Each structure stands twice: as structure tokens, then as C-alpha cells.
Amino acid sequence: MLEVFRDYINSKTSITDAAFEVIKSLCIVKKLRKKQYLLQEGDTWKYHAFICKGCLRAYRIDDKGVEHTTKFAIENHWTGDRAALLSGEPASYNIDAIEDSVLLLITNENFITICKEVPAFNEMINTILNKSFVANENRIHAAISYSAEENYQNFLRNSPDIANRVPQHMIASYLGISPETLSRIRNQAAKRQS
Amino acid sequence: MLEVFRDYINSKTSITDAAFEVIKSLCIVKKLRKKQYLLQEGDTWKYHAFICKGCLRAYRIDDKGVEHTTKFAIENHWTGDRAALLSGEPASYNIDAIEDSVLLLITNENFITICKEVPAFNEMINTILNKSFVANENRIHAAISYSAEENYQNFLRNSPDIANRVPQHMIASYLGISPETLSRIRNQAAKRQS
DNA sequence: TGATGTTCTTGATAAATGTCAATTGTTTTT
DNA sequence: AAAAACAATTGACATTTATCAAGAACATCA
Known part of the structure; x- marks a missing residue:
């Protein structure tokens, strides 16, 4: 290795x-x-x-x-x-x-x-x-500035490699929201797509 | 200077x-x-x-x-x-x-x-x-983990020198909440005191 | 292949927070 | 000192998010 x-x-x-x-x-x-x-x-x-x-x-x-x-x-x-x-x-x-x-x-x-x-x-x-250091500053800015949905979309955009590998409830925890809320955000986003 | x-x-x-x-x-x-x-x-x-x-x-x-x-x-x-x-x-x-x-x-x-x-x-x-760097990590943790009120109390505890000098709506903005919400949090905390 | 545990979803409801508008209080400026 | 600008509070209401509970979907592994 x-x-x-x-x-x-x-x-x-x-x-x-x-x-x-x-x-x-x-x-x-x-x-x-x-x-x-x-x-x-x-x-x-x-x-x-x-x-x-x-x-x-x-x-x-x-x-x-x-x-x-x-x-x-x-x-x-x-x-x-x-x-x-x-x-x-x-x-x-x-x-x-x-x-x-x-x-x-x-x-x-x-x-x-x-x-x-x-x-x-x-x-x-x-x-x-x-x-x-700069990445942390950006994360702080994101946390205080954006909604749960915006933060989730940004996470998908910035870290697709991670987003695809970790369970959803851990992403929720990373974003500071409940797993249920993340599930609903995804659901609504999917609906809007179609 | x-x-x-x-x-x-x-x-x-x-x-x-x-x-x-x-x-x-x-x-x-x-x-x-x-x-x-x-x-x-x-x-x-x-x-x-x-x-x-x-x-x-x-x-x-x-x-x-x-x-x-x-x-x-x-x-x-x-x-x-x-x-x-x-x-x-x-x-x-x-x-x-x-x-x-x-x-x-x-x-x-x-x-x-x-x-x-x-x-x-x-x-x-x-x-x-x-x-x-560590302070930023702690701030990230706080932002995703605690309620608006907890974050405000921690801010008062950790940075009283700053809390006393800056206008309240900037503290709200720092905590990622609206000025009205911060005003209400303070109000409720004050009531509980008495 | 079951059996088990974990993860995700969904619904109903509660709690937290945001928004808008009006009012009062406080500073700053002239 | 009055006027103007700014800051904080309060109420009514909307929106977002959390919580609790149940069930469905998925993965793991013995």
C-alpha cells in the first residue's frame, strides 16, 4: 500500500x-x-x-x-x-x-x-x-448561510466521490440535519426533476 | 501601536x-x-x-x-x-x-x-x-450539533469580550440565525433567570 | 436461504426558526 | 436639540426541520 x-x-x-x-x-x-x-x-x-x-x-x-x-x-x-x-x-x-x-x-x-x-x-x-483550513472556513460559511437542501446539493456537487460511498444517515449527520429530513429533501428534489 | x-x-x-x-x-x-x-x-x-x-x-x-x-x-x-x-x-x-x-x-x-x-x-x-484550525473544527461541530440557543450561550461563554462589543444582529448573523430569533432567545433566557 | 440487523422512507404532529410589518429604543449627524 | 439613520423588540403567521412511530427495502452473515 x-x-x-x-x-x-x-x-x-x-x-x-x-x-x-x-x-x-x-x-x-x-x-x-x-x-x-x-x-x-x-x-x-x-x-x-x-x-x-x-x-x-x-x-x-x-x-x-x-x-x-x-x-x-x-x-x-x-x-x-x-x-x-x-x-x-x-x-x-x-x-x-x-x-x-x-x-x-x-x-x-x-x-x-x-x-x-x-x-x-x-x-x-x-x-x-x-x-x-480554507475548506473548513467554507464549511462554516455554508453551515450558517444555506438551507439544508442547498447544503446537501453542494455536498453532492463538491464531494460526489464521498456521497456515493457513505450511508445517507451519515450524510444527514454531516450536514447537521435528521435522516428523515434528508430523505424528504431527496424525495422532493426527485419529484421536481420529473 | x-x-x-x-x-x-x-x-x-x-x-x-x-x-x-x-x-x-x-x-x-x-x-x-x-x-x-x-x-x-x-x-x-x-x-x-x-x-x-x-x-x-x-x-x-x-x-x-x-x-x-x-x-x-x-x-x-x-x-x-x-x-x-x-x-x-x-x-x-x-x-x-x-x-x-x-x-x-x-x-x-x-x-x-x-x-x-x-x-x-x-x-x-x-x-x-x-x-x-482546531477552533474552526469546533465551530463546525457546534454549527451542526447544537440549537441556536446553545450556540448563543456558548458564544457568550467563549467570547464574552467580543459579545460585549458587537451589535446583536451581527452575532445573529455569526450564529446563522435571524436577528429576531436571537432577540427572542435572549428574552426567553432572561425570563428563565427571574 | 432464512434470520437479523441496519438503513431508508413515509405519515402525523410538534417544535424551532424565518419572514414581514409595526413600534420602540438608541446612536449619529447636522 | 431635532432629525435621520440604525438597532432591537414584538406580534402574527409561514416555513423549515425535528421527533416519534411504523413499515419497507436492503445488506450481512451464519
Whole structure:
């Protein structure tokens, strides 16, 4: 599965074979069966996780026991609990596999080492961080600005690859609406089509 | 106003006087009167903006002409349109002053120079970026998980300094609810108190 | 192939929030 | 100080979304 990671890096920057060997040696391959947890609320979390194959979701559980999906991650995405990683505090997110998945884990310590040793990798990571920062800003804007239906249509438009792979009730949770509401939105949209 | 910036840096890290002189020489002092724009949708945006004094808001305008406030910024905060800065595309945000304000502007180019020249500054910026990344994740979680009232109470709890300074209808816009709804939420909360 | 659990849909109803319009209160400007 | 502009409140009503309950559709797996 390490070729997936190599291809990913190559698509974003250019590093030497030697540099990749270093990176490779610090990667832990982790396989997850569908429904298995990568991380549970309360755990400590020390990794950057790159997805070679599969699909995961990160979510929090509120006082009423309801799950709220904060993000999905598929091939060539990163996931983890950034807050917990940076602070050392117990995780507030749960992350589990929606499909059988293969990940690469890199401890934050090793990750920092790689960034120091391989400037191109560091650059790449900075760019990714910036992009996801902007993506988060856009998601905030969407959440406060648009109706449930608009948000759903935008999600379909922007993330068709994810929309096709994850169960509908998780999309509802991601959008902050009930599964019933999403079902009705789809139903009405379909009617309008015809 | 540069002492404010110096104090801010000192509170986060430690840099030499010489380093600060370099930084200082690259800062542009910008004064804004209340209601004046720092940035308008469509403008190009090249700066990192640090607020020495005052209060600003960033917002977008939807197709119906409604403003949606995405963030507030007061003393010792940074603001700007990160997406536009990184991409070079025209800004999609408007930023204006809620009070008479004094900012320091640093062009992205100079900013990068400073980060290279002054490692401690670079570290500081990284930490800030990470923290606001996490703050954004929390805001997303809040937006999809909690009711209007819960979000308002959390806002009061987490940002009393801002809540006291900005008009109520902007808080409503920040929370993604109508001004009337916020007024009613406050009213009901007040009744419950007594 | 059943049997089981999960997911999705649908209906009835309740609750939350938005919209429009009028009114009052508060700042700003002249 | 008066006028004008802006901000907040309130009421009546519409719309959106949530909740609860039931059943249908689908997937999983023993």
C-alpha cells in the first residue's frame, strides 16, 4: 500500500527515493475492518493518518447520545484528531471505518522529523494544511448561510466521490440535519426533476 | 501601536530586539474608521493583518444580498482572506471595521521572509494556525450539533469580550440565525433567570 | 436461504426558526 | 436639540426541520 502514498506525494511535489525510504521506514501500516475504530473518544492520539484505501468518518457524540459527523476521509485523505494530537489531551472524536480500510500511521514525533529532513514534504504538508483550513472556513460559511437542501446539493456537487460511498444517515449527520429530513429533501428534489 | 505587537509576540515566544526591528520595518500601519472597509469582495488581498486596536468583522454576501458573518477580530487577533491570499484570486469576503481600529499589515511575501529569518516567529505562527484550525473544527461541530440557543450561550461563554462589543444582529448573523430569533432567545433566557 | 440487523422512507404532529410589518429604543449627524 | 439613520423588540403567521412511530427495502452473515 505504500505505492499509494508514494503516488500521492509525487502528485504534489517531488522527493528523492532516499527521502521516501526514510518516510517509509517511519510509516506504520494499519488495517481496519468495516465498523472498527481507529480512535475512540477518551483515547490518546499520537498519529497523522493517511488513507491508502477505504473510507472513514470522524464524529462526536453529544449529551443525548447523538452522533455528529464532522468529516469523512477516503483514499489520499488525512484524518485524525488534531486537537488531541496537539494538546496531548484525550480525544473528543471517534473515528471508525465505513469500509475495510488500509491506513498509514506516522507518529507526530516522526512526522516532525520528516518535515525537518525533507523540506519538500514539509512544504506539501503546509499546503495541505492551508487548503483544509480554507475548506473548513467554507464549511462554516455554508453551515450558517444555506438551507439544508442547498447544503446537501453542494455536498453532492463538491464531494460526489464521498456521497456515493457513505450511508445517507451519515450524510444527514454531516450536514447537521435528521435522516428523515434528508430523505424528504431527496424525495422532493426527485419529484421536481420529473 | 507597534508595542502592542511586540507585547503580543513576547507573550507567545521570545525574539531578539534585532529580529523585532526587522519585523517592524516590514509592518504597514493601517488606521480604519468605523464602517470603513479593510477588504471588499472582488479585491485582491495580499496581507496578513494584525489588530492592535479596535474590532472588525469578516462576512460574505449571499445571492439574496444577506450578510453572513464568518468571524470577528479584536486586539491581538489576525484577520484577512486566507483563501484569496493563498490563491491570488479575488476575495470572497468583506472585512470592515466595527470600531475605529489600528492594524498592522504585512504582505505575504514579507511574512514569509520573516518566518524564514526568525524561526521563533515561524513557530509562533504555526502554533496560531494550528489553534485556529482546531477552533474552526469546533465551530463546525457546534454549527451542526447544537440549537441556536446553545450556540448563543456558548458564544457568550467563549467570547464574552467580543459579545460585549458587537451589535446583536451581527452575532445573529455569526450564529446563522435571524436577528429576531436571537432577540427572542435572549428574552426567553432572561425570563428563565427571574 | 432464512434470520437479523441496519438503513431508508413515509405519515402525523410538534417544535424551532424565518419572514414581514409595526413600534420602540438608541446612536449619529447636522 | 431635532432629525435621520440604525438597532432591537414584538406580534402574527409561514416555513423549515425535528421527533416519534411504523413499515419497507436492503445488506450481512451464519
